[in-house]
Amino acid sequence: MVSYPGAESPPFRLSMLIYDRRYRSLTLQAVVFILAMLAASWFINNTLQNLAALGKTLSFDFLFRRAGYDIPQQLIPYNSDDTHLRAAVVGLLNTLLVSFLGCITATILGVLAGVLRLSSNWLIARLMTVYVEIFRNIPLLLWILLILAIFSEVLPPPNAYRGDTPEAGMILFETIAPTNRYTAIPSLGMTNSPGTLTFGRIGISWAFITYAVAFVAAVLAHRLIRARAQRVQDRTGIRPVTWWISLSIYLLPLLFLTWYFGLHLVPPALRGFNFADGINLDNSFVVLWLALTLYTGAFIAEITRAGILAVSKGQSEAAFALGLRPRRTMSLVVLPQALRVIVPPLISQYLNLTKNSSLAIAVGYMDLRGTLGGTTLNQTGREMECMVLMMAVYLVLCLGISSGMNLFNSGVRLKER
């Protein structure tokens, strides 16, 4: 380095903190930081003063006391003698259940509607446009209330299914009975049950574990077969036909297990005034799920349409010119490019759906807000602790979903230098 005499930086003066661009950003940051800290301490100080004036202290002890209220839908065993903490976990699981199922059905509906909106069939394309515009431009809460009204006013009561000539009939081959209080669906029954594995009070059927193991093993075997096919193709230029091997790897063990355990559907049957044997899904859950699906599906349809339109026609024409068949054109050329456009907004739709599931308040579905931010809050009067805890859980949930989906996104993203 060459150093010029007389060019060394001028001695530091205090005014340079404002006038010199090198130091100004430091000054600004210090000021912003101090202001933020002052604001935070002001809020905390106010909170402590207010809490002291009310004679309250911040404490999370209430989580370990008896909850004393019932939750209609529970994925893990729970009764009113359990703690508030367990009630909150039950609520969280309910949130996760409706969000997860909602994301799956909304994706299916949305992709279907998005593709059909681009269909060459004029009528179907217009119908799908109407669906998308109507659902996107009317608040979700209105849809939830409307579907709730349809379920509770239009559907028959359970006892309408009684008698020799019932007023109402079950749908889908006598397996599903929608009523104005719950929807009865078939449950799974086993004639040769292998018993359950229990952790504390949570039991997992061995059959379920066996199925999971068989499925994971099938996935691994499928990947091995594909890798081998790829090696053969690289060596000889001919790709061996593997689809029937893969299919049988997936299907045969599942069929065998189903036969071995005697797995079958138990349709709901009327016992007295109510349905038994099957599973009675509370209408609050069904309504919320349906409304979230229809509403988010409209948004996903738009995302799908934009993604497909974003791939220019030249891409598929070029693939055809290279001699790729339509299916491989779709899977190797069009889909990877469309996914690049589709996935980021899809992630935010999944997040929106998860957050919108808190509208369960409108139908009385006991989700996280209904338990921790609802009944627990009202019973214990600890609104500060409950709200902070609830927001923290939602925050962790959303950040978790978004980071997980971002991993997937980095998989489909355009690889640049």
Add this chain to the structure above:
Amino acid sequence: MSETHAQTVAYVRDSMLPPQPPPMRSSGAVLWLRANLFSGPVNILLTLIGLGILWLIFDTLWPWLSHSVWNAGSIRECRQIVSETYGPEANGACFAVIRARWHQFVLGFYPQEFYWRPILAFGLLFLALAPLLFGASVRARRIVLAIATVLTVLSAAMLDTGLAVLAGMTALMLAWSALIDARPGRALLASLLYPFAGVWLLWGGSLWGPVMVLAGFGVGLAVWRVAARFGMLAVAAGAAAAALWWWLVSAPLAGLLAGAVPLRLVPVTSDQFGGFVLSITIGIAGIALSLPIGIVLALARRSDMPVVKMLAVMFIEFIRGVPLIALLFVASLLLNYFLPPGTSFDIVLRVIIMVTLFSAAYVAEVIRGGLAALPRGQYEAADALGLDYWKAQRLIILPQALKISIPGIVSTFIGMFKDTTLVVFVGLFDPLKAMSDTVRASFEWKGAYWEPYFFVGAIFFVLCFGMSRYSMHLERRLKRGNR
């Protein structure tokens, strides 16, 4: 070859036949049907399914709509009229409930004699927005101005407004329209006054309160201008002067002026707000406030300064990770804990603050996308021109970034407007609350389930669909230059 040869050959045609119309099957309705509805087995199946769905919708809705009753005193009377007119089995809509209760859906419990105030406030809103939104075409602007003025005066007249008030409204709207038509540039200054006028009209009280708040901005601006000649802390000095004005001077001065010149409207408290007046008030305030906050947050998140960036990221990610309903509960349950003991302020204001912060975080993310989509060359060109940070943002970066982000910003605003329905859970009387009260709690109309949904849904649809169409129009209008 040669002409002589052509004429000697007998089989060469020497006169042309007139052109024939194309065959029936390749033009007109038949071709359209074949191409668009029945081009193959899959398409025929889809068409049949579509027709089935259409028939189902028609079959359910049409008898209900065509047998509707608009004049009745209760749901029982409605049903009686329907069964008398169309037979005992007929099922008809009872839109009489809308006729009887529409003011609750639209205006909540706003005092009946002051209905002209929200109506004037929303009429003026269109005048204030006209120079901003319809600046490009004089014709579109005139149409909007004329429709807004006529509709405002007409609807006020239909709601039994006094003649003097009506004349005043007409004069004010005509004068403002004339100003916008003659001097659109100047009219922007009048638009800046609108928020204060709107708040005063909606909530009432002394005129001097909003005027003092406005004067604070004036004082701040003046101090900034003067201080800018002497040094670089001008912005801070201006902000400090405005804060001092609001803190120390404005309240006593407003009291003094109100004593001398009592210009006041009868105050209306927030718990009397309701229906679409409430939704639209929260929505407009949220939109107007969240855009500038969102821009600042987006710039902060892209800033080089780590502390500023970290604070912005924390704020945005927190807000985006939490459902709006949780934030609204914070506003109604916890906000009083965070403020000095003894302070408590209006629930509508609290909700507006929360909704604003919520949509500001989303707007910030949309604008950040727009900023990231600009080519680096634009930033470097601004630096090469020697512009400082704020000038570069104002003149080069933001105009382009905001233009890219228009669709995202508008869809955020539409989402926010739809989310204003959630205020029902913190005890405010929004259109959905009016709806469910009518349906469940009132004696005459208990059981009129579908008509209120139809009405409220239709209004929401018109407003949101209008916003999204306007954004598409704006996008097309601004699309010049990068083709």
